[in-house]
Amino acid sequence: MATKLRNIFLFIILISVILSGKTNIVSASEGTTYTYTISVDGDYIRTQEAYLASTVYMQRQGLVQPSDLFIYGKEIFIADTGNKRIVVYNKENGVARNITNDAFEGPSGLFVTDERMYIADPIAQAVFICDRQGNILTTISRPKDSPLMSKSAIFKPVNVVATDDSNIIVVGEGSYDGLMQFGDDGEFKGYFAANQRSLTLLERIQEMIYTREQKSQLQTRKPRAIQNIDLSARGLVYSVTQSAEVTYSWSKAETKTSNALKLHNMAGTNILSPNKFMDDEWNFVDVTAGPYGNVYALTQTGLIYEYDNSGNLLFSFGGRAVSNDRYGLFTSAAAIDLDEEGFVYVLDKERGFVQVFAPTEFAMLNHRAIYDLEKGNYVESKKIWQEILRLNGMSKIAHIGYGKSLLRQQQYAEALEHFKTANDRDNYSECFWEIRNVMINKYIVWVIAGLLIIFVISLIKGAVRPKKKKKQYNTHGIAEIPAKGIGRLKGDFKYMGTMLKHPIDAIYYLKIGKRGSLLSAGIMIIVTFIIYMADILGRGFIFNQNSLSTLSPMLLSAIFFIILGLFIGGNYMVSTINDGEGTIKNIFVSVAYSMVPYMIMAPIAIVLSYVLTQNEAFLITLVWYIGILWSAALVILSILNVHNYTFKQTVKNVLLTLFFAIVALILVAILYLVWDKFIEFIGEVISEVEYRVQI
Numbered sequence: 001m002a003t004k005l006r007n008i009f010l011f012i013i014l015i016s017v018i019l020s021g022k023t024n025i026v027s028a029s030e031g032t033t034y035t036y037t038i039s040v041d042g043d044y045i046r047t048q049e050a051y052l053a054s055t056v057y058m059q060r061q062g063l064v065q066p067s068d069l070f071i072y073g074k075e076i077f078i079a080d081t082g083n084k085r086i087v088v089y090n091k092e093n094g095v096a097r098n099i100t101n102d103a104f105e106g107p108s109g110l111f112v113t114d115e116r117m118y119i120a121d122p123i124a125q126a127v128f129i130c131d132r133q134g135n136i137l138t139t140i141s142r143p144k145d146s147p148l149m150s151k152s153a154i155f156k157p158v159n160v161v162a163t164d165d166s167n168i169i170v171v172g173e174g175s176y177d178g179l180m181q182f183g184d185d186g187e188f189k190g191y192f193a194a195n196q197r198s199l200t201l202l203e204r205i206q207e208m209i210y211t212r213e214q215k216s217q218l219q220t221r222k223p224r225a226i227q228n229i230d231l232s233a234r235g236l237v238y239s240v241t242q243s244a245e246v247t248y249s250w251s252k253a254e255t256k257t258s259n260a261l262k263l264h265n266m267a268g269t270n271i272l273s274p275n276k277f278m279d280d281e282w283n284f285v286d287v288t289a290g291p292y293g294n295v296y297a298l299t300q301t302g303l304i305y306e307y308d309n310s311g312n313l314l315f316s317f318g319g320r321a322v323s324n325d326r327y328g329l330f331t332s333a334a335a336i337d338l339d340e341e342g343f344v345y346v347l348d349k350e351r352g353f354v355q356v357f358a359p360t361e362f363a364m365l366n367h368r369a370i371y372d373l374e375k376g377n378y379v380e381s382k383k384i385w386q387e388i389l390r391l392n393g394m395s396k397i398a399h400i401g402y403g404k405s406l407l408r409q410q411q412y413a414e415a416l417e418h419f420k421t422a423n424d425r426d427n428y429s430e431c432f433w434e435i436r437n438v439m440i441n442k443y444i445v446w447v448i449a450g451l452l453i454i455f456v457i458s459l460i461k462g463a464v465r466p467k468k469k470k471k472q473y474n475t476h477g478i479a480e481i482p483a484k485g486i487g488r489l490k491g492d493f494k495y496m497g498t499m500l501k502h503p504i505d506a507i508y509y510l511k512i513g514k515r516g517s518l519l520s521a522g523i524m525i526i527v528t529f530i531i532y533m534a535d536i537l538g539r540g541f542i543f544n545q546n547s548l549s550t551l552s553p554m555l556l557s558a559i560f561f562i563i564l565g566l567f568i569g570g571n572y573m574v575s576t577i578n579d580g581e582g583t584i585k586n587i588f589v590s591v592a593y594s595m596v597p598y599m600i601m602a603p604i605a606i607v608l609s610y611v612l613t614q615n616e617a618f619l620i621t622l623v624w625y626i627g628i629l630w631s632a633a634l635v636i637l638s639i640l641n642v643h644n645y646t647f648k649q650t651v652k653n654v655l656l657t658l659f660f661a662i663v664a665l666i667l668v669a670i671l672y673l674v675w676d677k678f679i680e681f682i683g684e685v686i687s688e689v690e691y692r693v694q695i
Contacts, residue, residue: 601627
């Protein structure tokens, strides 16, 4: 028995030794947060872990409300705001040293070079240029008597970067005029890269009628101030801006923030996805550039977004620690930076330490694919993107990268499919242009020859064709057509040409009933509706942001027929009050015939959308607007002639009709809401009665 107990005891000791010697190996299974990317449908989807929480630094350095960090070689520089110092921590030996100075009152921003440190201190209202030991070499204070800075401008530097050409760029707290530029000697050079803010309709009215003093008091009209900055590998400036502004998409029930992350060229213009919405956040607090043209942006809640050099989201990871203190999560994230090996360092302001994320093989795979693509190694890039697509076939960025590598190898047809899958219309347009160029060069001679043959044949047919008998015209110069039947209907449709060439005469004969009918007008309205649906849903991929999955045909039908019905009915009611002569039939028929320009020009725009690229988009817009404005002009002309109005009376009639339609739509919306609540109330009453009966 003793031997048996001894064996059991030894076995327990052996197991304890084995368990105590186990090391914590970082693996994908140990990820504390999920990694997300953007799917081909534009939604966030989980993907393989891109970064894993690996190390925590400076837990015992007593940091108080630190605001910024900067990685330089093996050292971590921390702006320890609450302690009025800079902490320099050596990652290799774990030794920290403090840099203090009586001039420091609350350092919040850092930038470090081989020989200097640039420290932004909003409390001291200065930027200190120091050597690496913390000795102040130059102090940049508020510019005195500078015509480039107004007296009311705030000068509270919160962050700073220094370019290779001795330009010092400063982020000012609440500085909506943009980033401040200084020379190495502290000379103020002016502002650049200010955010823009578009005016609402009310603000445009205020702009016209308010005095200069009244305008200056409208604080909400000022653009948002830039929150933080960093330098790209090319020496350009990345910036992040916190913004509550949203833009509504009428085709989707959603909102998106304005582009909070920007890359500014030397003129201050944003060149990072300026014409499309990025997948970003409104509460970015810091930004740092990566070595592959990529860039990382950090939110206050600890989310980390990584983008490629075109503004496409690669990964999103991290998050806020709510109920526990797991590594990889943050209480209040403040700053982000990278080291030379691509490790991501994030400063937690509340907990006062730095967390490090190690890139996984999957992240490095994406980085290599982007790097090879940018360097022109298209064959290698294609192979890597293929592997990434094998791992995650729904990744939008992978389809775009694979498509670009195919495009550069002139494999246009396959590239086109991947761009379409990723809903990347910019690159799709470029690829389509290449395909179209090949087709033109291949078939242009045959097309010209065919057109010449058709032209010659038409000339020969015109020369030998017997002369037709002249049509019989009535006393008004209008060709006679049968009073009823198919002949009358055909004549009514042919009359659309007269509406285009001689609208006033055409409207007159529509009014007296010599031309047009309810049947022909109804058919024309239906044709217009079909063209309207095709115009919204049926354009080529490059020019079509809509689909049946985002827009309901029933909703589009309701919009078309309700607006048309309200306009015709409202115009008739308004005209009866204002001595109009036209009947509701006259209005309906003339409005239907007024749609002819749109019926002609919209299909042309639709066809053009399948053969043109984004560079020629103005042609489609021009054709479409010609149709719309021409039809609108014919509608106004119809109202003028049908009701026998003057131009002034016509304008009044149209405005009153539009007002009636708007009021009617508002009333319908109110009635719908009331009815919906009424039905909900009845349902609750029935449920309550059933419950009482069961009791």
